[in-house]
Amino acid sequence: KALTVAILGATGAVGTQMLACLAEQEVPVGELRPLASARSVGKTVVFQGKEVAIQEAKPEAFDGCDLVLGAAGDDIARELLPEAVRRGAVAVDNSHAFRMDPQVPLVIPEINADDLSWHQGIVANPNCATIIGLVPTWPLHKLAGVSRMIVSTYQAASGAGEPGMAALEAEMKALVGGDSMPAPQAFAAQLVSNLIPQIGGEQYAGYTSEEMKLQDEGRKIMHLPELRVSCTCVRVPVLRSHSESVTLEFERAVSLEEIREALDQAPGVKLVDDLGAADAHDRFPMPIDTSDQDLIWVGRVRRDLSNPDEARGVSFWCCGDQIRKGAATNAVQIAKLLCS
């Protein structure tokens, strides 16, 4: 059945990527409704080679919609997505608005697709750093039972949307000549030759809201209410791939061979782990290789030397595209499961 599909926030980085993912994943779209603020009305987006007019995002825009992909901020999602559901649509939302709502499944298809069975109209897409860290963690949890995680993230400018990417590109141009630096960039965007160890505001005990997401969302997605995570989230001068250094503690002892085998077989994972390889691209994951593709690349797999019981610990490095698997691809994978 051809679907009427709305994208709420169709002009942003994630909304634009969702258009491409709908086509790539062959979602049967009969009518596309790109929705954005009134100031975007009159503009168009290109979908399957055709220009489609942008409509204003308001409740009546959802009449007759089968599926809504939410790529807007928390407030707009909270205001409009329940309206879309009331009008008969199912919504997959990339904002944080509904992620921790007990009535709303929070889903990474490789981990907890079964949770889709209890949705009541809205399904939440997890935070990008959560998706990128948990896709490789889940197969290791199944192997040996994860009890705690220590994670440092190196998050791309794309996490701050188009403005974040534009600011980084402008600063890089200014550094290497070319366009003059536009008006002084907001502090958080002054990234070139700097790192910002803050994403989001302080939320709990010195942790930022971005850092608490990995524990809060990880507990919900993996059904591990006791999971403990210490996370440090850092904004780095990289365009669109997030990288993460992950250390896990297991309940059961497990060999490195079993760990590598589990990662190599895991859905959504590409194992790139050979420090002796001649070419750096074969040695370990790097953002330059993981951008604009959908797998989470994993490497630097090794024992956690800080764990007194080495057989129950592992450290690894992973990279993934923040706009794709970190947001749009995961959301469209969920939508495809809902509509199949």
Ligand code: 2RA
């Ligand atoms: C970030 N995860 O990277 C947040 C929102 N996309 O800024």
